[in-house]
Amino acid sequence: MAVTNLALHGGPKAVTAEDPEGWQVFGTEEAERVEGLAEAEELSATGAGITREFEEGFAGYMGRPYVLSQMNGTSTFWGAYFAVGVGPGDEVIHPTYASIGSIAPAVFLGARPVFCEVDPRTLTADPADIERRITVRTRAICVVHLFGNPADMGAVMDISRRYGIPVIEDGSHAHGAEWDGRKVGAVGNIGCFSLQGEGRGAMSVGEGGVGVTDNREYYERMLICGHLNRVGVVQELTRPEYRQLGSTCLGVKFRAHALGLGLGREQLRKLDSVNEKRRAVHQQWNRMAEEIPGLEPVKILEKARPGGYYGYRLLYRPEELGGLPVETYLKAIQAEGAQVTACDFPLLHRLPLFAEGFDIYGGNRGPLTGDYPGYREGDLPVSEAVHRRVLALPAFTDPRPGVLEQYREAFRKVTANAGALR
Ligand SMILES: Cc1ncc(COP(=O)(O)O)c(C=O)c1O
Numbered sequence: 001m002a003v004t005n006l007a008l009h010g011g012p013k014a015v016t017a018e019d020p021e022g023w024q025v026f027g028t029e030e031a032e033r034v035e036g037l038a039e040a041e042e043l044s045a046t047g048a049g050i051t052r053e054f055e056e057g058f059a060g061y062m063g064r065p066y067v068l069s070q071m072n073g074t075s076t077f078w079g080a081y082f083a084v085g086v087g088p089g090d091e092v093i094h095p096t097y098a099s100i101g102s103i104a105p106a107v108f109l110g111a112r113p114v115f116c117e118v119d120p121r122t123l124t125a126d127p128a129d130i131e132r133r134i135t136v137r138t139r140a141i142c143v144v145h146l147f148g149n150p151a152d153m154g155a156v157m158d159i160s161r162r163y164g165i166p167v168i169e170d171g172s173h174a175h176g177a178e179w180d181g182r183k184v185g186a187v188g189n190i191g192c193f194s195l196q197g198e199g200r201g202a203m204s205v206g207e208g209g210v211g212v213t214d215n216r217e218y219y220e221r222m223l224i225c226g227h228l229n230r231v232g233v234v235q236e237l238t239r240p241e242y243r244q245l246g247s248t249c250l251g252v253k254f255r256a257h258a259l260g261l262g263l264g265r266e267q268l269r270k271l272d273s274v275n276e277k278r279r280a281v282h283q284q285w286n287r288m289a290e291e292i293p294g295l296e297p298v299k300i301l302e303k304a305r306p307g308g309y310y311g312y313r314l315l316y317r318p319e320e321l322g323g324l325p326v327e328t329y330l331k332a333i334q335a336e337g338a339q340v341t342a343c344d345f346p347l348l349h350r351l352p353l354f355a356e357g358f359d360i361y362g363g364n365r366g367p368l369t370g371d372y373p374g375y376r377e378g379d380l381p382v383s384e385a386v387h388r389r390v391l392a393l394p395a396f397t398d399p400r401p402g403v404l405e406q407y408r409e410a411f412r413k414v415t416a417n418a419g420a421l422r
Contacts, residue, residue, distance in 0.1 A: 003420075004417040005417075006336070006414065006417050006420070006421075007332075007335040008331065008335040008336075008421075013410075014336040014338070014406055014407075014409040015338045015403075015407060015409075016406065017400055017402065020396065020399055020400055021396055021399065022399070023274075023277070023396075023398040026263070030262070030266045030267070033262040033265065034259050034263065037259055037262045038259070042258050044255075045255045045257060045258045045261055046229075046230065046231045046255075047255075048231040050261045050262050050265065051230075051256070051258070051261060053261075054210075054262075054264050055067040055068065057265055058212070058264075058268060059212070061176075061268060061271070062185060062212050063182070063183060064185075064214050065214055066213050066214065066215070066218075068211045068219070068222050068227065069209070070209035070210060070226065070255070071208065071209065071257070072194060072207050072208060072209045073101050073172050073192060073196065073209040074101040074104065074209070075209060075226060076192040076193065076209035076210065076211040076254075077101065077103075077168070077170075078108070078254065079221070079222035079225045079226050080168045080192050080211055080218075081106045081109050081168070082221055082225040083190060083217075083218040083225070084140050084168070084189065084190070086111045087110050088109075088367070089110070089111075090106075090112070090139035090140075091112050091113075091114045091135060091137040092106040092111050092112070092138070093114045093115075093134065093138055093140075094114070094116070094142045094348070095117075095118050095124065095143065095146070095383075096115040096347045096348045096349045096380050097146060097348075097387060098142075098345070098348060099144070099170075099194075100348060101194065102168075103348065106140070107367055107368065111139060111140075111367055112137075113348070113367075114133050114135075114138070115348055115380060116132075117383050118146075118382070118383050118386070119299075120382055120386035121299035122149055122151070122299050123146050123149060123313065123390070124144065124146055124150070124151035124152065125144065126382070127155035127156050130143075130156065130159060134165065138165055140168055141167050142168045142169075143156050143167060143168075144170040144172075145170065145171055145173060145174035145177055145184050147309045147312070148174045148306045148308060148309030149298055149304065149306050150174060150179045150184050150301065150304035151179075152301055153179040153184070153303075157187065166189040167190075168189065168190045168191075169188040169190070169191045169192065170192055171185035172192070172194035173309040174306070174309065175193060175203045175271055175275075176272060176307050177307030179303055186212060186214075189213060189218065190211060190212070190213045190215070190222075191211065191212045191213070192209065192211050193210045193211075194209050195207075195260065195264055196208065197310060200310040201309075202267075202275055202278070203267045203271060205257075205260035205261070205264045205267070206263070208256050208257065208261070216238070217239075220236070220237050220239060223237065224237070224242050225250060225252060226249075226252050226253060227255060228247065228248045228249045228250070228251055229247050229248065230247075233249060234247050274308050275307055275308035277308070278310075278395050281312070281396045281399060285312050285404075288408050289315075292408075292411050293317075293320040293415055294316060294320045294418065295391075295411065296314065296315040296316075296317050298313055298314065298315060310395045311392055311395050312393045312394070313343065313391065313392060314390075315386065315389045315390060316329060316389045316390075316391050321418040322418060322419065324418050324421055324422055326388060326391075328422075329414065329418075332421055333410055336409075336413060336414065337406075338410040340392065342391070343390035343391070343392050347380070347387050349380055350375065350377065350384075354368070354375055355375045
């Protein structure tokens with residue numbers, strides 16, 4: 001093997017910054033808010049106090065009248081699928097490149113997931129493939145604004161209107177992102193957001209979720225699905241059959257934690273500025289990807305304004321580096337000290353649960369058993385091919401001076417020496 005200045009071959013590392021990020025997730029505002037709630041012993045999100053304050057704040061930000069805080073993103077999807085009437089025998093169309101949390105609740109409600117391809121340029125659901133997969137059993141379409149990049153909501157909502165199928169948006173990576181001037185999550189029929197994010201999300205409260213809609217009926221169904229004993233819940237329900245359930249509703253509690261909502265209320269005030277800072281870093285990564293052979297930025301559609309997802313994704317182009325395998329490329333980049341990995345989100349149709357199926361209820365009765373066909377490798381070839389090329393980078397919010405340049409140098413060095421790695 002030729003001798004190079006690559007760290008892999010004993011050369012100096014390009015990335016030497018030990019503490020690359022200057023941004024702190026929680027500031028004094030969050031600390032004071034949590035302390036205040038604890039001192040007032042407001043620890044349960046009853047539906048009054050901090051619950052209302054958070055929900056009203058989020059409703060104002062989103063421009064949607066109905067907002068419900070939830071215990072996590074998964075329970076928010078549970079409420080949303082229940083709201084649109086997903087049940088046994090139904091199908092839900094969902095991109096294969098996503099989190100399991102936005103489809104698992106539909107399966108528990110008895111529906112079969114129908115995975116669609118992602119557009120390999122944007123990594124979000126391919127509208128043409130969604131349309132191809134519609135059947136008489138399709139009850140809902142879920143789109144995911146993966147890694148903060150808004151999906152093609154114009155095309156998706158056109159399909160929704162033509163077929164009369166509701167759209168649930170997953171904005172868990174995209175708080176504050178926009179499609180055509182509107183916040184994502186407020187374009188489809190229901191928007192669902194996780195507020196988790198490993199402490200570095202644009203809105204990150206530990207565990208939490210929030211659902212938004214402009215449809216009163218959906219809102220009331222989300223209420224009865226998971227908000228038993230919420231303050232004023234019976235008065236909020238307008239349908240007699242929902243009201244007669246009383247405050248115990250359907251007996252399930254998906255309520256958020258009050259301290260999390262306190263954190264969330266403060267983080268909402270900072271959301272736009274955090275997104276702005278991260279977008280600036282993303283733009284620098286993208287410029288780098290355009291200039292350095294072997295890299296390709298993820299495409300942002302014309303009407304899309306991405307959010308500040310805490311990671312960033314680039315696409316690897318082996319054909320520009322003489323076919324250098326992505327694994328070898330990554331090894332060399334990592335040796336340079338850069339935190340760049342293969343993508344950490346698996347394709348859903350390749351997970352054992354969905355590939356092989358599972359007898360969820362026992363007795364061969366659930367949506368993933370019986371005549372469930374399962375999925376094999378090759379069933380979604382476009383997504384499978386692009387998934388192998390996705391590189392995960394840290395996003396950075398306030399990178400220390402010189403950090404981005406060091407990363408850039410790591411990529412440049414590996415590209416320049418690709419011939420010696422093959
Ligand atoms: C895109 C996406 N959707 C949904 C979820 C599920 O949210 P939660 O973990 O809060 O239940 C996650 C969680 O990581 C996610 O990344």
